[in-house]
Amino acid sequence: MEGVDHLAYERNKANFDVDDMKIVWAGSRHAFDVSDRMARLVASDPAFRKDNRVMLSRKELFKNTLRKAAHAWKRIIELRLSEEEARKLRFFVDEPAFTDLHWGMFVPAIKGQGTEEQQQKWLPLAYKMQIIGCYAQTELGHGSNVQGLETTATFDPETDEFVIHSPTLTSSKWWPGGLGKVSTHAVVYARLITDGQEHGVHGFIVQLRSLDDHMPLPGITVGDIGMKFGSGAYNTMDNGVLRFDHVRIPRNQMLMRVMQVTREGKCVQSNVPRQLIYGTMVYVRQTIVSDASSALSRAVCIATRYSAVRRQFGSQEGGVETQVIDYKTQQSRLFPLLASAYAFRFVGEWLKWLYMDVTQRLQANDFSTLPEAHACTAGLKSLTTSATADAIEECRKLCGGHGYLSSSGLPELFAVYVPACTYEGDNVVLLLQVARFLMKTVSQLGSGKKPVGTTAYMARAEDLLQCHCSVQKAEDWLKPSVLLEVFEARAVRMCVARAQSLSKFPNPEEGFAELSADLVEAAIAHCQLIVVSKFIEKLQQDIPGKGVKQQLQNLCNIYALNLLHKHLGDFLSTGCITPKQSSLANDQLRSLYSQVRPNAIALVDAFNYTDHYLGSVLGRYDGNVYPKLYEEAWKDPLNDSIVPDGYHEYVRPLLKQQHRNARL
């Protein structure tokens, strides 16, 4: 980073050691080192430039991504990077590509659902990228409801093959990334039919394209589904459409870890528990939560730095104007998002632990915590991705007009992030699953079955239904026990009230449908409690570094009190707090904002993002925004010529009045 640091005076204000905070953010010194090394590697390699992305046509953009993916793979091999390093490198390349699905879905699907034999056959090919795979589940007419998929896989005992077929238009596979133009293979989900009987949806390894000339194999129609949101964003990805016309594959290409089809066409359950699949779900959703904190922190970093650079109003007699970060309106929108970035980071870290815990239990055939873990990850996936999508757009607005420029990085960040609200489970559908689990938990209270994990607090329902918040002055809101109790009380009271309303319906399913919007709110209350409580737990650990813990405490309090303010109706209507106490919480929030203000720049520096990764003129580390914005503008293709293409045909005739009989 050359030249003057225009934000040095901001960095000097911080009351804590930013290098120590970087370790906390990364999770460990090792994680920091890997991340830092990979980020620099990518940033310093001109092959990974991305600032020209928005100006490329779809074809150029896509070819450019293929080039980067090949280059990344070359570097991974040349430098003999570990799996962890390779993943980080791809992360910092920061461009959706077929490799995401190959490594993130195709390989894990074979690992999770393939037999030992299948793994031995397919994984080495995939690891060396001798084949490239994708994950073909979603269909044109079927997303959330996996059981509604229409593609069929019919066993033909004569040839010992499955016949994969797309019986309708809506059964066309639609959306899978990497499918459209690149993948040679796919894990295809289809309804298994043997001997005229249906046996549910299963995964099948299907070769799509020739390994010689990349042409689709007979019976396969495959292509790209067209442009998506944003100018760069996911348009670097070949989300695809795929149709099968009676395509035959050998029987051993059905993924048979859980259920096998024998030579005779019989279905035989293996002794591997079906629940294993939930373990994979916990894993995938944990990575989504972790990605949420990355995307959110990136947007917050841009908005925070630019809020310190930008000045507007408040000049006295022609002096410099006020930095917009000094306005309470700006702080009250920005700092809760900064706090959320940290909150999501820590809850994501905890989910890693949860995944390990679940995995160990599954290996010991202990399924007792699985429903709770599943509900918890579903809820956190929903909560963090919705909040992050909204937050990125809020950060864009917090940058004023310039946030609308592609060079701010925020439009593309939004466009590339928002699908997270839909993929791997639509956020509302997931919350309904959480609600269903919560209603079940409530109904079992008092039955002797103890709620576990993140629902353990429900065992104290009786107390929580009656407790009174003890806050008498603003600072009382800083006590972790107070915060925890009001969030627990709110969640329990909302759940119990919903359960009571449900019990009035003669048909429980009808009741659930009728009250679903209210049930979603109860699920949100529960999930917010999880995030708050995991943040508080984090603070109970030893956190070294000058001033670091104090900053995190401030952020934790901001996270919780801002939620309380946003969902005040919940807290008041359930009688968890009084209007007076809510007003004290507001006073406390304002005071917390003032404490964060001098530390704001250092708190986003702690994310340790390179300018390459941020990809934002507004978020530059050195704060040298305006000269660079000015410089960037001239790179637009429209500025290639002074008189624009089209002037002679379309503008000059207007000015020269070819049409003289205007009535206007």
Place this chain on the structure above:
Amino acid sequence: MEGVDHLAYERNKANFDVDDMKIVWAGSRHAFDVSDRMARLVASDPAFRKDNRVMLSRKELFKNTLRKAAHAWKRIIELRLSEEEARKLRFFVDEPAFTDLHWGMFVPAIKGQGTEEQQQKWLPLAYKMQIIGCYAQTELGHGSNVQGLETTATFDPETDEFVIHSPTLTSSKWWPGGLGKVSTHAVVYARLITDGQEHGVHGFIVQLRSLDDHMPLPGITVGDIGMKFGSGAYNTMDNGVLRFDHVRIPRNQMLMRVMQVTREGKCVQSNVPRQLIYGTMVYVRQTIVSDASSALSRAVCIATRYSAVRRQFGSQEGGVETQVIDYKTQQSRLFPLLASAYAFRFVGEWLKWLYMDVTQRLQANDFSTLPEAHACTAGLKSLTTSATADAIEECRKLCGGHGYLSSSGLPELFAVYVPACTYEGDNVVLLLQVARFLMKTVSQLGSGKKPVGTTAYMARAEDLLQCHCSVQKAEDWLKPSVLLEVFEARAVRMCVARAQSLSKFPNPEEGFAELSADLVEAAIAHCQLIVVSKFIEKLQQDIPGKGVKQQLQNLCNIYALNLLHKHLGDFLSTGCITPKQSSLANDQLRSLYSQVRPNAIALVDAFNYTDHYLGSVLGRYDGNVYPKLYEEAWKDPLNDSIVPDGYHEYVRPLLKQQHRNARL
């Protein structure tokens, strides 16, 4: 619209006459006729095709817009369209272009701020498009704070000229639409300096480009500021950057309706009141509110139709799945947006009346209602644009994964709409202006000065601070008087509470800064009340047509009760309602959703949008979504070849293992 109507069974369900509703939506039969005629004219002219927009490069896109603008102008002249018709035609062309600024800002600026003489000279040229103008106010470093603009206009008495100059980088004009590549002239805002003295910011007509060869005139540097959000969206517009190096213009090109500079360089106020400028602001913001209802209704139309087409879950034994519009979670997100579209339509209609009223009063030198009218339009601009931006994105999410496809129309609609939250006054800055006005109004209560217009209810503050909501059963919430009272009570109580908090600060400005986030909330409460009350007023009029009024009543109640639910904290903390009453409001909402459900498709049909204007495969009138989505996909340039460009260079080498020493 050819072929089968897949939504016919939905249309048959409606309990009202959709043709009558179309008139209500349009505002009058005349307005409907004009709108309908222009919409069809555009839709049937292949020159106005827009479905290929997202695939064009920036240069192609821009040239294409120039072509359309020229064609539109040609049609306007050939058909001898009236001003109203021409405006509607441009509206349905639905593509941001330099003409928006020429007609929407340049011409009105000269009309509003130019002397009779100046108008006579410049307007005929502009009307015939012999010159093309833009509006150059915003600078690279200066947006909201117009008084902070840095561009100077220094009077040189020797030559009787102004010298326009950009003294710093941040003084570069930045953002004006139409500036970058097309405009020949601009109204430039600059600090007037005569005889070494500053005299505030004024407008100057400056020629930018030669009328012969379109080259920038000496001393002028001008270009496009680069790509913006979205792939089409505002990238059809040449938002520009402009720098002046001591550019000289004749003295009579300062817009002098309000203040004149004499031959000697003296500043002389004319007898035209400065307040006239606020009249223009009221006008511009009224058009923004009207645009909000258009954008919102368009998104809602797409999401509603596709929610009736899309099915997911709920099939019994392999039967058809449930239409997603039947889910309460979908209804509780979608129907309040449908209600908002109608609410914003009616408040926009009322603002047209307000503008006329203000204009007439100004002509009679009556300025008494101006501050209230100004605050009211500022607040409504903020409220409706923020809500609309959020709603478009919500509609996109309500369409599930397919909403992310460009062919859904929603990504581009979002990208093209969101700047409305920032231009013509940042939404938060505007709400602070409203709050300032409200605090002043509260402080004058009891002083004998009666609050006027939309603040008239504050005269009843004493009652409203004490009243108790009378609701005892769910249906009580359907009474307009009940709704009005709780919204009035909430707004007054929030304003009065803020005023009391403010009074505790020794320095009022410091208090205002410290409490600004809370003040914004009070302003929002006031603005929401305006929308609710104007909807209720609309329903007190005679509205003909079978069942039409009943539908509007349902929507009005949904609009109000949904706000009550969303802002429950406000209503409960101020004691306007009880938790029990809020729960009854929720029950009533659910029942209203059920009443809207069979009418939903007809209620969006009433917007009378052509498929061309909607620009969405998901929102097609005939509901024939999936075959058309499938068809659209193949048009993507990536599908031009089966094996993608880049395969041989970047994919094949991976598959053929050029790099053999992988550690993975």
